[in-house]
Amino acid sequence: MHLVIVGNGITGVSCALAVRRLRPDARITLVSAESAHHYSRTALMYVYMGHLRLSDIKPYEDWFWDENRLGLVHATATALNTRENRLTLDNGTTLAYDQLLLATGSQSTRYGWPGQHLAGVQSLYGLPDLAAMARDTHAITRGVVVGGGLIGAELAEMLHSRGIEAVVLVRDARYWASVLPPEEANLVDAQFEANQIQVRYRTELGEILGDAQGRVRAVRTTAGEEIPCQWVGLATGVAPNLALANTADVETDRGILVDEYLRTSVPNVYAAGDCAQHRRPAAGEVAIEQLWYTGRMQGETVAHTLCGQPTPYRRGVWFNSAKFFNLEYQTYGQAPAQPGAELSSFYWEHPAGRAALRIYFRAASPQAVVGFNALGLRLRQAVCEAWIRQRAPVATVLAQLGAANFDPEFFPQHEQAIVAAFNRQFPEQRVVLRQRKGLLARLTS
Amino acid sequence: MTPAFAAPPLPAAPAAEKLALAGVAAGLLALLLALADADPTRGQWWLYGALALLTGGTLAWSGLHYGRRPAGVQQHNLWRRASTSRGAVAWVTSLVLTGFYVVLYWFSGNDGHGHFGVLNNLVHALDAFSRALRARPADQWFLYGTFYTLAVLLMGGRALWKYRHSRYQVIRTVSVMFFQLGFAFLLPGVLQFFQQPEFYFNYFWPLKYDYLFPGTVTSLLQSGGLGVFMVFWGAVMSLLATPVLTYFFGKRWYCSWVCGCGGLAETAGDPYRQLSDKSRAAWRWEVRLIYPILAIIVALTALLWAHFATGNTLLGEAGNVGAKWYGFAIGSVFSGVIGVGFYPILGNRVWCRFGCPMAAYLGLLQKHFSRFRISTNGGQCISCGNCSNVCEMGIDVKQYAQRGEPIIRASCVGCGLCSTACPRGVLNLENGPRTGRYQASPLIHADSLRILG
Numbered sequence: 025m026h027l028v029i030v031g032n033g034i035t036g037v038s039c040a041l042a043v044r045r046l047r048p049d050a051r052i053t054l055v056s057a058e059s060a061h062h063y064s065r066t067a068l069m070y071v072y073m074g075h076l077r078l079s080d081i082k083p084y085e086d087w088f089w090d091e092n093r094l095g096l097v098h099a100t101a102t103a104l105n106t107r108e109n110r111l112t113l114d115n116g117t118t119l120a121y122d123q124l125l126l127a128t129g130s131q132s133t134r135y136g137w138p139g140q141h142l143a144g145v146q147s148l149y150g151l152p153d154l155a156a157m158a159r160d161t162h163a164i165t166r167g168v169v170v171g172g173g174l175i176g177a178e179l180a181e182m183l184h185s186r187g188i189e190a191v192v193l194v195r196d197a198r199y200w201a202s203v204l205p206p207e208e209a210n211l212v213d214a215q216f217e218a219n220q221i222q223v224r225y226r227t228e229l230g231e232i233l234g235d236a237q238g239r240v241r242a243v244r245t246t247a248g249e250e251i252p253c254q255w256v257g258l259a260t261g262v263a264p265n266l267a268l269a270n271t272a273d274v275e276t277d278r279g280i281l282v283d284e285y286l287r288t289s290v291p292n293v294y295a296a297g298d299c300a301q302h303r304r305p306a307a308g309e310v311a312i313e314q315l316w317y318t319g320r321m322q323g324e325t326v327a328h329t330l331c332g333q334p335t336p337y338r339r340g341v342w343f344n345s346a347k348f349f350n351l352e353y354q355t356y357g358q359a360p361a362q363p364g365a366e367l368s369s370f371y372w373e374h375p376a377g378r379a380a381l382r383i384y385f386r387a388a389s390p391q392a393v394v395g396f397n398a399l400g401l402r403l404r405q406a407v408c409e410a411w412i413r414q415r416a417p418v419a420t421v422l423a424q425l426g427a428a429n430f431d432p433e434f435f436p437q438h439e440q441a442i443v444a445a446f447n448r449q450f451p452e453q454r455v456v457l458r459q460r461k462g463l464l465a466r467l468t469s
Numbered sequence: 470m471t472p473a474f475a476a477p478p479l480p481a482a483p484a485a486e487k488l489a490l491a492g493v494a495a496g497l498l499a500l501l502l503a504l505a506d507a508d509p510t511r512g513q514w515w516l517y518g519a520l521a522l523l524t525g526g527t528l529a530w531s532g533l534h535y536g537r538r539p540a541g542v543q544q545h546n547l548w549r550r551a552s553t554s555r556g557a558v559a560w561v562t563s564l565v566l567t568g569f570y571v572v573l574y575w576f577s578g579n580d581g582h583g584h585f586g587v588l589n590n591l592v593h594a595l596d597a598f599s600r601a602l603r604a605r606p607a608d609q610w611f612l613y614g615t616f617y618t619l620a621v622l623l624m625g626g627r628a629l630w631k632y633r634h635s636r637y638q639v640i641r642t643v644s645v646m647f648f649q650l651g652f653a654f655l656l657p658g659v660l661q662f663f664q665q666p667e668f669y670f671n672y673f674w675p676l677k678y679d680y681l682f683p684g685t686v687t688s689l690l691q692s693g694g695l696g697v698f699m700v701f702w703g704a705v706m707s708l709l710a711t712p713v714l715t716y717f718f719g720k721r722w723y724c725s726w727v728c729g730c731g732g733l734a735e736t737a738g739d740p741y742r743q744l745s746d747k748s749r750a751a752w753r754w755e756v757r758l759i760y761p762i763l764a765i766i767v768a769l770t771a772l773l774w775a776h777f778a779t780g781n782t783l784l785g786e787a788g789n790v791g792a793k794w795y796g797f798a799i800g801s802v803f804s805g806v807i808g809v810g811f812y813p814i815l816g817n818r819v820w821c822r823f824g825c826p827m828a829a830y831l832g833l834l835q836k837h838f839s840r841f842r843i844s845t846n847g848g849q850c851i852s853c854g855n856c857s858n859v860c861e862m863g864i865d866v867k868q869y870a871q872r873g874e875p876i877i878r879a880s881c882v883g884c885g886l887c888s889t890a891c892p893r894g895v896l897n898l899e900n901g902p903r904t905g906r907y908q909a910s911p912l913i914h915a916d917s918l919r920i921l922g
């Protein structure tokens with residue numbers, strides 16, 4: 025079998041590794057335009073900030089590919105011929121496949137703002153963007169970031185690391201309003217404040233203004249305010265990269281449409297990761313998942329199907345994590361910004377605003393826990409996941425809260441304070457903390 | 470990788486920080502003057518002036534540099550500053566450090582008339598202090614001990630500022646500062662003051678290899694009650710306490726909490742931890758060097774005892790010559806000249822990683838007979854590489870984390886920096902039951918990765 029994978033991001037690489045494990049004899053070729061070797065997209069910001077070098081963000085050393093007999097082709101696939109099972113590459117060659125995985129990832133979206141093509145206006149998705157940002161933010165004094173999501177916060181932190189004043193435009197009334205409840209968003213806002221990032225809430229980009237040389241000189245908001253700046257970062261989301269899929273008869277919508285086995289509409293052609301759109305997502309799940317770990321899981325899942333062990337994609341209990349300047353964030357399960365009537369939530373915040381925990385649970389007895397938000401404290405994923413799967417009642421979870429504590433040794437333990445706060449907010453429960461932190465406690469529970 | 474990533478110039482340091490650095494530079498200059506000035510009184514003033522400037526400058530810079538930003542991971546421009554990325558400044562620093570070790574080891578011995586070669590004036594500038602502490606004039610080793618301790622304390626102060634957001638780092642840093650100052654500097658001095666043998670209670674065989682040599686043991690035993698206790702302490706710590714403590718806490722109880730070499734690496738060496746080579750090739754060198762060195766020192770010790778037991782007839786002079794060569798090659802060249810001299814080029818744990826027989830011994834225990842492991846938090850790893858970057862032992866931590874596996878490596882000194890630096894809260898140093906110690910996260914499938922061999 026010759027498996028060709030287009031895209032050497034986490035999805036394509038996870039699939040290649042899993043296929044290599046399942047089928048030691050398979051021929052595997054990874055085609056990718058962006059870089060000769062797989063790198064971690066999530067670490068781009070650390071390269072800009074000088075924490076890491078480009079070579080440090082490669083998850084595997086260069087010998088790895090040869091030793092595991094993974095062929096690498098550094099080129100763009102420009103056309104796909106699904107009748108002849110053939111790809112055309114921009115280096116003038118063609119590549120025949122038996123099976124094809126499209127793992128082409130995303131591209132940044134732009135909403136057609138006037139001036140968005142000026143020099144000094146960009147998004148951050150790949151290596152060329154990183155190079156452009158390093159070049160165009162050199163010796164500037166102020167940059168404007170558009171978008172109140174994760175990448176927006178990253179761009180602000182990147183500018184800040186070089187002493188560049190950052191102004192962030194956020195459409196909603198609070199940061200990441202689609203995901204974070206107001207209290208959590210406030211803590212993130214406190215981080216912006218502590219780092220002198222100016223965040224303009226309820227503010228939208230109207231147009232980007234250029235100078236005579238075609239470089240950005242300011243932005244104008246929809247309210248008419250003009251903010252002078254020398255660089256604009258657009259962090260308004262990404263959309264599946266359909267360029268290659270659209271050269272063939274592969275069915276697409278917003279993404280490449282796939283069934284639960286990650287098969288496209290064309291035999292022997294599969295799609296996974298950021299570029300795939302699930303035709304029938306499971307209840308409560310999104311059709312397009314744009315995360316590192318979902319890319320990895322989809323890549324591994326499709327590998328099984330490719331190797332003759334058809335395996336439906338099951339994401340499992342949702343989780344994610346991020347870091348806003350110095351504030352770490354983890355979320356598990358269902359943690360909506362605005363819970364409906366069927367969900368209750370308990371929220372605790374450290375008096376100094378350094379840490380917070382929210383536990384979501386069903387309003388109806390036995391008040392099964394469905395999700396967590398943690399800020400400034402680390403939770404043990406396996407424990408949170410087990411609680412959510414087992415539908416553990418919130419009182420049980422609080423009594424055993426220490427089992428989920430993943431903070432380093434000697435860190436302040438907040439369980440007592442959290443349980444006390446819970447008992448104040450839900451006096452009918454009267455929880456007594458039974459389990460403190462520790463691996464021993466977890467394993468013997 | 471494909472696009473050229475141009476690194477623009479660094480932002481200028483604020484004026485106050487520059488002033489503090491100027492203080493450090495002035496301190497180094499004053500040190501040179503103390504070295505050059507043959508007049509003991511003036512030399513003493515130069516030296517104390519230098520130490521005051523170095524102290525003030527280093528602590529002020531740390532406070533200004535790290536204090537002006539909110540507490541948290543502070544790594545900006547680490548790989549863009551010449552001093553921390555093998556630039557010209559790093560090479561000069563390395564040259565100065567290696568030069569100092571060469572001069573100290575081979576050109577500053579007592580000539581029998583109280584003259585200490587190249588470092589003579591500096592040594593005598595410390596006479597008054599040495600008399601007060603040890604009731605005897607200074608020698609080149611006292612000078613070295615003073616500088617060493619000062620480096621641990623000052624750069625420890627820097628580390629405390631830098632890592633003030635992590636209690637693990639703060640407590641650990643205080644611990645290495647305490648053991649260096651108390652156990653490796655003041656206590657040996659006080660022992661000498663009271664005419665007792667100079668003994669370092671925080672160094673054990675096989676790192677302090679001669680502590681279990683028959684020569685040292687017999688001379689300690691002859692020096693009275695305290696000497697007997699020292700022999701007892703040395704033997705118990707090496708052979709009993711080390712396995713027991715390592716079983717419960719891993720190698721870290723020693724390497725990153727107590728040991729003086731580790732103490733210097735964690736404080737003075739902290740700016741260089743990212744330089745430790747993470748490649749598989751480096752790991753292979755590590756295995757090739759460190760275990761043979763342990764074998765050599767164990768064999769040498771056994772031979773010396775056999776020789777001793779046979780009434781000094783077995784080996785002739787061969788044992789002593791062997792010990793001397795080991796002392797030269799491993800004790801001086803490897804641990805000092807290369808181990809510390811190359812901090813700014815090879816990273817701060819070259820000795821601990823490639824050479825230290827104690828680390829090899831602790832490592833074997835940690836790997837096979839310990840409850841210690843670094844747990845990985847499910848599938849949260851984003852393969853960003855921050856953990857590997859800060860690992861001073863050159864462990865490619867992310868290889869384990871991205872597979873959801875616990876990190877159980879002989880070389881890990883438990884500094885905890887990988888856990889501190891991880892932006893996703895993935896890593897945690899834990900002691901726990903040995904059953905299931907290697908268990909990976911069920912959220913992630915193993916891949917076909919081969920890390921070694």
Ligand SMILES: Cc1cc2nc3c(=O)[nH]c(=O)nc-3n(C[C@H](O)[C@H](O)[C@H](O)COP(=O)(O)OP(=O)(O)OC[C@H]3O[C@@H](n4cnc5c(N)ncnc54)[C@H](O)[C@@H]3O)c2cc1C
Pocket residue numbers: 030031032033034035036055056057058059065066067068069099100101102127128129130148149150175178265267268296297298299313314315316317319345346851
């Ligand atoms: C700055 C940034 C930070 C992020 N941080 C996080 C985070 O903290 N946590 C998280 O969960 N997620 C994060 N994400 C999202 C995460 O990185 C993506 O979900 C993930 O990388 C998607 O992986 P993928 O393999 O599906 O696609 P990609 O990584 O996009 O890989 C696709 C590759 O295919 C190549 N390609 C596309 N078309 C062709 C073609 N025709 N021919 C040849 N090659 C082609 C592309 O060049 C690209 O290299 C972040 C994303 C960005 C941009």
Ligand code: SF4
Pocket residue numbers: 856859860861862863864866876880881882883884885886887888
């Ligand atoms: S693995 Fe982590 S704790 Fe161990 S030495 Fe490396 S950085 Fe320190």
Ligand code: SF4
Pocket residue numbers: 849850851852853854855856857866867870871890891892893894895896
């Ligand atoms: S463990 Fe943490 S620091 Fe290391 S690669 Fe994973 S996310 Fe990054």
